[in-house]
Amino acid sequence: MRVFGLNRRIIRVLLGSQYAHMLEYRAEIALWALSGVLPFIMLSVWSGSDARSGLGLDGSALDRYFLSAFLVRQFSVVWVVYAFEEDALLGRLSPYLLQPLHPLWRYVAAHLGEQLTRLPFAALIAAVFFAVQPQAFWVPSLGGFLLAWLATWMAFAIAFLFQSLIAALCFWSEKASALERLQFIPFLFLSGLLAPLTAFPPAVRAVAQWTPFPYLIDFPARVLAGQPVDLLAGFGAQLAWIVLLLPLVLLLWRAGVRRYSAMGA
Amino acid sequence: MGRYWRTLRRFWGTAVAVQLEYQANVLIELLAVAMSLSGSLFLLSLFYGPDQTLGGWSWAQALMVQGLYTVFDGMATTWLRPNLGAIVTHVREGTLDFVLLKPIDSQFWLSLRTLSPAGLPEIGLGLGLLAWGSHQAGVVLTLSSLLTVLVMLLAGGLILYSLWFLIAATSIWFVKTWNATEVLRALLASGRYPLNAYPPALRLLFTLVLPVAFLTTVPAQVLLGEAAAPMLLAGLGLAVLFFAAARAFWLFALRFYTSASS
Amino acid sequence: MIQVEGLSKIYRVAEKQPGLAGTLRHFVRRRTRDVTAVQDVSFRIEPGEMVGFLGANGAGKTTTLKMLCGLIHPSAGEVHVAGHRPQRRQAEFLRRITLVMGQKQQLLWDLPPMDSLRVNAAVYGIPDGVAQRRINELADLLELGEELTRPVRKLSLGQRMKAELLAALLHEPEVLFLDEPTLGLDVNAQARVRQFLAQYNRRTGATVLLTSHYMADITALCPRVLLIHQGRLFHDGPLEVLADQLAPEREVRLELESPVEADALAGLGRLEQLEGCDVRLLVPRDQLTAVVAQLLDRFPVRDLDVTDPPIEELIGGLFRQGRV
Ligand SMILES: Nc1ncnc2c1ncn2[C@@H]1O[C@H](COP(=O)(O)OP(=O)(O)O)[C@@H](O)[C@H]1O
Ligand SMILES: [Mg+2]
Numbered sequence: 001m002r003v004f005g006l007n008r009r010i011i012r013v014l015l016g017s018q019y020a021h022m023l024e025y026r027a028e029i030a031l032w033a034l035s036g037v038l039p040f041i042m043l044s045v046w047s048g049s050d051a052r053s054g055l056g057l058d059g060s061a062l063d064r065y066f067l068s069a070f071l072v073r074q075f076s077v078v079w080v081v082y083a084f085e086e087d088a089l090l091g092r093l094s095p096y097l098l099q100p101l102h103p104l105w106r107y108v109a110a111h112l113g114e115q116l117t118r119l120p121f122a123a124l125i126a127a128v129f130f131a132v133q134p135q136a137f138w139v140p141s142l143g144g145f146l147l148a149w150l151a152t153w154m155a156f157a158i159a160f161l162f163q164s165l166i167a168a169l170c171f172w173s174e175k176a177s178a179l180e181r182l183q184f185i186p187f188l189f190l191s192g193l194l195a196p197l198t199a200f201p202p203a204v205r206a207v208a209q210w211t212p213f214p215y216l217i218d219f220p221a222r223v224l225a226g227q228p229v230d231l232l233a234g235f236g237a238q239l240a241w242i243v244l245l246l247p248l249v250l251l252l253w254r255a256g257v258r259r260y261s262a263m264g265a
Numbered sequence: 266m267g268r269y270w271r272t273l274r275r276f277w278g279t280a281v282a283v284q285l286e287y288q289a290n291v292l293i294e295l296l297a298v299a300m301s302l303s304g305s306l307f308l309l310s311l312f313y314g315p316d317q318t319l320g321g322w323s324w325a326q327a328l329m330v331q332g333l334y335t336v337f338d339g340m341a342t343t344w345l346r347p348n349l350g351a352i353v354t355h356v357r358e359g360t361l362d363f364v365l366l367k368p369i370d371s372q373f374w375l376s377l378r379t380l381s382p383a384g385l386p387e388i389g390l391g392l393g394l395l396a397w398g399s400h401q402a403g404v405v406l407t408l409s410s411l412l413t414v415l416v417m418l419l420a421g422g423l424i425l426y427s428l429w430f431l432i433a434a435t436s437i438w439f440v441k442t443w444n445a446t447e448v449l450r451a452l453l454a455s456g457r458y459p460l461n462a463y464p465p466a467l468r469l470l471f472t473l474v475l476p477v478a479f480l481t482t483v484p485a486q487v488l489l490g491e492a493a494a495p496m497l498l499a500g501l502g503l504a505v506l507f508f509a510a511a512r513a514f515w516l517f518a519l520r521f522y523t524s525a526s527s
Numbered sequence: 528m529i530q531v532e533g534l535s536k537i538y539r540v541a542e543k544q545p546g547l548a549g550t551l552r553h554f555v556r557r558r559t560r561d562v563t564a565v566q567d568v569s570f571r572i573e574p575g576e577m578v579g580f581l582g583a584n585g586a587g588k589t590t591t592l593k594m595l596c597g598l599i600h601p602s603a604g605e606v607h608v609a610g611h612r613p614q615r616r617q618a619e620f621l622r623r624i625t626l627v628m629g630q631k632q633q634l635l636w637d638l639p640p641m642d643s644l645r646v647n648a649a650v651y652g653i654p655d656g657v658a659q660r661r662i663n664e665l666a667d668l669l670e671l672g673e674e675l676t677r678p679v680r681k682l683s684l685g686q687r688m689k690a691e692l693l694a695a696l697l698h699e700p701e702v703l704f705l706d707e708p709t710l711g712l713d714v715n716a717q718a719r720v721r722q723f724l725a726q727y728n729r730r731t732g733a734t735v736l737l738t739s740h741y742m743a744d745i746t747a748l749c750p751r752v753l754l755i756h757q758g759r760l761f762h763d764g765p766l767e768v769l770a771d772q773l774a775p776e777r778e779v780r781l782e783l784e785s786p787v788e789a790d791a792l793a794g795l796g797r798l799e800q801l802e803g804c805d806v807r808l809l810v811p812r813d814q815l816t817a818v819v820a821q822l823l824d825r826f827p828v829r830d831l832d833v834t835d836p837p838i839e840e841l842i843g844g845l846f847r848q849g850r851v
Contacts, residue, residue: 027439028443028444031444031445031447031448032444032447034448034451035444035447035448035450035451036451037448037451037452038451038454041451041452041454041455044463044464044467045312045319045458045462045463047464048320048462048463048464049312049317049319049320049462050312050314050316050317050318050319051311051312051313051314051317054314175289175293178290178293181293181297182293182296182297182300185297185300185301185304186300186304188304189304189307189308194308195308195311199311200311204307268649268650268652271649271652272646272649272650274649275645275646275648275649276646278642278645279635279638279642279643279645279646282638282642283635283637283638358631359628359631360631360632360633362593362598362626362628362631363626363631363633365598365616366596366597366598366616366621366624366625366626367621367650367651368618368619368621368622368650368651368652369618369650374650523597523598523599523600523614
């Protein structure tokens with residue numbers, strides 16, 4: 001039986017081969033994990049600053065928030081646009097389009113394989129963090145952990161769909177990938193990676209709530225760090241973004257493929 | 266010497282010509298810089314309320330640091346990324362051979378071959394921010410402080426270049442060094458804030474191991490009249506040291522390349 | 528101009544098992560293996576000579592050329608080119624040589640060749656007026672015109688190769704090293720490049736060492752041939768001697784109007800294949816014209832084609848027969 005063109009065997013083969021492929025790049029992926037240290041730099045600035053008291057994250061809560069932000073980011077990094085561009089450039093796209101499997105599934109599997117490869121490196125960085133800051137150590141409850149996991153995957157799904165939308169635009173214009181660069185800037189500042197959302201002035205926070213960005217880092221990080229959060233509102237917003245983006249991506253992608261085959265490129 | 270100068274002019278002439286082939290990129294770059302700078306300023310403002318300082322630095326003083334960081338970021342976009350990023354490509358595609366066969370220093374060629382004007386607005390904005398911050402902080406410019414800052418900027422640029430070049434040169438062994446450069450960039454981001462904003466252990470790290478302090482904090486202190494002469498000398502000394510290390514490492518890497526590579 | 532004495536190159540390659548365990552093991556105990564690419568090669572080339580460098584894939588041609596221009600250091604032996612030791616790569620030496628590689632390019636992809644040429648002029652310290660005159664002359668010889676002002680990415684492979692040659696010759700080198708300069712070009716472009724090299728050699732008296740896959744390149748250009756096999760030099764001498772040794776026969780392919788019997792072809796070379804109307808014959812070089820004339824005379828020929836067997840095959844055959 002196939003659901004969305006997938007069955008157990010396809011899933012197993014896709015994930016297995018992509019994981020093996022990503023293992024070949026483990027050195028690059030380790031460095032890449034390391035290049036995600038920005039939350040730690042921001043943590044050290046926030047901890048000593050006068051503005052810290054306004055964050056509502058006292059004591060170890062701040063450490064835990066930024067470590068969680070780091071981990072959530074590690075497992076929601078998305079690079080579909082770049083993979084897609086490379087595939088298009090090297091002419092690998094056409095054979096993919098001929099296969100009876102939506103090409104996006106291949107990218108999903110690649111991302112999951114990459115996350116699995118990244119797991120030990122991210123864990124190592126977290127371990128080093130705890131060695132330096134032993135008082136920040138905590139073990140989330142099982143329920144809390146599972147919820148955080150779910151929230152991180154939802155965050156990954158939103159980011160993935162968002163970037164797939166941009167990738168689909170690449171069918172029309174080569175410049176579309178620049179959109180990815182441009183959207184990364186508000187993501188960086190509004191997602192909670194550099195500052196918890198509670199640091200924002202109320203007006204900015206209100207605006208940010210209407211963008212997908214806070215649900216990519218701030219919300220899952222708070223769930224993981226064991227902060228009191230409105231779970232219903234958070235998951236509701238994540239789901240809403242997915243429900244909004246999914247049909248858009250599918251439609252735009254289909255139109256893009258039609259255009260691609262019409263041009264015979 | 267004259268030959269090197271003429272070559273440099275040709276290098277940059279062709280670089281600008283390449284950029285003009287892709288006009289839309291310039292616009293995108295401008296937009297990205299504007300967005301990025303507003304984001305940074307917004308983030309910085311979060312640290313400041315009434316009577317609040319960041320590691321003892323006032324808002325205006327922190328703006329100076331932010332401005333200096335922007336200058337160096339622009340420098341990376343204009344100069345370092347396009348040139349040093351291409352070294353990997355040269356090694357992978359074997360075109361490094363052509364560079365080595367030219368009767369001109371290979372490090373000179375690889376380091377100054379091109380220039381991406383797209384980063385120039387960022388440098389301009391950074392300098393503007395530095396000037397504005399200095400003005401607000403009540404800095405009295407003297408000829409000597411201006412000269413010192415200029416020297417410090419050059420020293421900082423040299424340190425940044427040397428670090429980046431060292432990493433890029435390892436591509437002779439490990440072909441993909443792009444991610445290593447990303448780690449460097451992530452760590453350099455710490456230069457956005459004054460050194461005193463960090464805990465003591467990190468201050469030491471950012472002064473001695475990865476001398477980010479000499480890129481942004483120390484020049485700002487020079488303008489504010491706070492940096493002592495030893496600090497300046499240390500900055501200059503480090504710059505010379507790092508550059509010598511980069512040069513020596515390149516010569517070593519070349520020896521390796523010519524005795525083993527394809 | 529070029530003196531090579533006992534030249535050898537041994538590459539040390541790391542042996543690493545795939546996978547994480549293999550990487551770790553490699554890290555702890557490096558295991559290496561030696562690959563001998565060039566072994567005890569000696570020859571001399573006089574000023575103005577055009578010499579062809581032949582050998583199968585992996586024979587060591589590129590490695591030798593790279594040692595001659597100083598890109599890699601020899602493991603043993605002495606090299607002198609234009610009175611210099613190449614591996615020191617002195618500016619004085621680099622100004623007198625050039626290297627053209629068929630599969631790599633030095634021209635900037637996004638810019639017209641002209642821009643790269645101007646950069647080269649500055650790098651080699653050629654005054655603008657002189658550079659412009661040389662560009663005009665060379666462009667004339669190469670039949671390049673407005674192509675020089677079109678971005679390289681919009682040039683055909685043949686045009687790009689000609690522009691590469693121009694860029695490589697702008698500083699009027701006395702020694703030209705060419706590594707498969709006709710790789711991938713169509714027959715016309717190959718002929719054009721060949722013709723240019725011959726003209727250039729005649730006009731400037733430059734010394735040329737050329738490797739190629741295509742026998743035709745060598746036959747057209749080089750009276751003298753070096754044959755290298757598995758890193759060793761096996762032949763150094765006139766082309767005719769080698770050609771007879773290598774390819775005493777040429778292959779004639781025929782397509783006839785109507786099928787023939789094998790008997791009818793007796794005495795017209797060695798019959799390789801006969802399938803209805805398609806015939807393949809191997810004919811000794813000296814009888815070629817006579818045989819072709821007879822064939823055309825006696826049979827209703829629809830199509831006739833004479834080819835040199837590919838060089839790889841010839842050299843392979845040579846070694847199988849144990850003739851060297
Ligand atoms: N960088 C290298 N490291 C290890 N072995 C090499 C390297 N370059 C070439 N070789 C080996 O040396 C031999 C000669 O190669 P090469 O000179 O490129 O041959 P040719 O140009 O005649 O095809 C081959 O066996 C090749 O595999
Ligand atoms: Mg070769």
